[in-house]
Amino acid sequence: MADLNGEPVRPVFALVDCNNFYASCERLFRPDLRGRPVIVLSNNDGCVVARSKEAKQLGIKMAVPLYQVQEIIERENVAVFSSNYALYGDLSARVMSVLESQAPTLEVYSIDEAFLDLTGLEYCDSLSRYGSALQQRVFNWTGIGVGVGIAPSKTLAKLANHAAKRYPATGGVVDLSDPVRQQRLLNITPVQEVWGVGRRQGKRLQAAGIKTALQLSQCDPRWIRMQFSVTLERTVRELCGQSCLALEQCPPPRQQVLCSRTFAQRITDYPAMHSAICQYAARAAEKLRQQDRSARGVTIFIRTNPHSQTDPYYSESACRQLAVPTQDTRTLIRTVTALLSSIWRDGYRYMKAGVMLSDLYPPGTFQPTLFDPAESPSSARLMQALDRINASGKGRIWFAGEGKCDGWQMKRNKLSPAYTTRWKDLPVVRA
């Protein structure tokens, strides 16, 4: 693309990221929690996955197990919540719809982040002024605070966003279009904070004397490719302001569907594991149908606690390729049941299990052989009826194999109401 003077148009990306998203959601309908430290826990109330500003200041680290910060929680009167995905998902959709109304194109990157394409906008308005207006509008319309990072590549936009959050003087908006500013920020950013550099590669880079993002950006991309990977080569180029990652407006179709859980209490007997595996298969099948796919590959895994010093470790998986893809819960339950009996061993204390569906086909795209069994014509209608009933909120139908609720079910002791998605949880305001 070129502008009217024949100069190539430089792409401009913005990354908008919600501040302490889950913690902000929990506080939105609880004004009494303003100023009080808030944390949100992972499934099973296991680890800390979100912290309000105040909680961060107390030194509560990300992903730390709950029991390790119990003392701080009690001493400092920290408000603790289980994950409430119904609430976060709904508020996320609200934030995204505001962003969508304010930018020509956007990519929803995760539950609390979106990339926007602002190419060409700098000719109409100052980019940072636009960022501030966007931030204000999201806050006014949803009550959620966001940070905005603007730059010529996604990786730099990520970095700008980090800076917007780290340095309050920025007001939560950083425009990194200027190469001099880019260099300055890269110079004070440790290499492992760059998007796409994880712990492992961070260590390897450090060992090679590459300690800052600036040093990484100055590496020869070909050398990086040889020593590391093409992915990291792309990161180097992106850090130099060369955009290699495009905006993905429609997310590519999923290639697998996974449902796995850690149990609240260890499972030691086969019937309990069987009902857990059946429940995960049923849930995975539900997701599969939501995505309008049929799966041919079925994998299950079971494992004990890898952290345990005292219990023996066991981890095993098994998979099967079906003759024809299916989205019928009954077929999947039959399959996982057979797989489970092949890997189950008595005498272990199991901590986690899961069901994975892969080799996914859109309807009507699989070519069966002459002798493949056809799916019964009533299957799709039956599954539709099942999904409709279970979505109606009037009750739930499940398969016998799933059993009734048991002690191993996920622990969510500190769950807040589904304020925005369930009528009976609607907050009431009294004058």
Place this chain on the structure above:
DNA sequence: TCTGGGGTCCTAGGACCC
């Protein structure tokens, strides 16, 4: 006692083909 869940992409190596 107590450590989440759900994804993607890349690479190396083996099997196989002509």
Place this chain on the structure above:
DNA sequence: TCTGGGGTCCTAGGACCC
């Protein structure tokens, strides 16, 4: 005694992301 070159596909495992 001598034993090519080029390619595809599949899988397991590693690394990364939020």
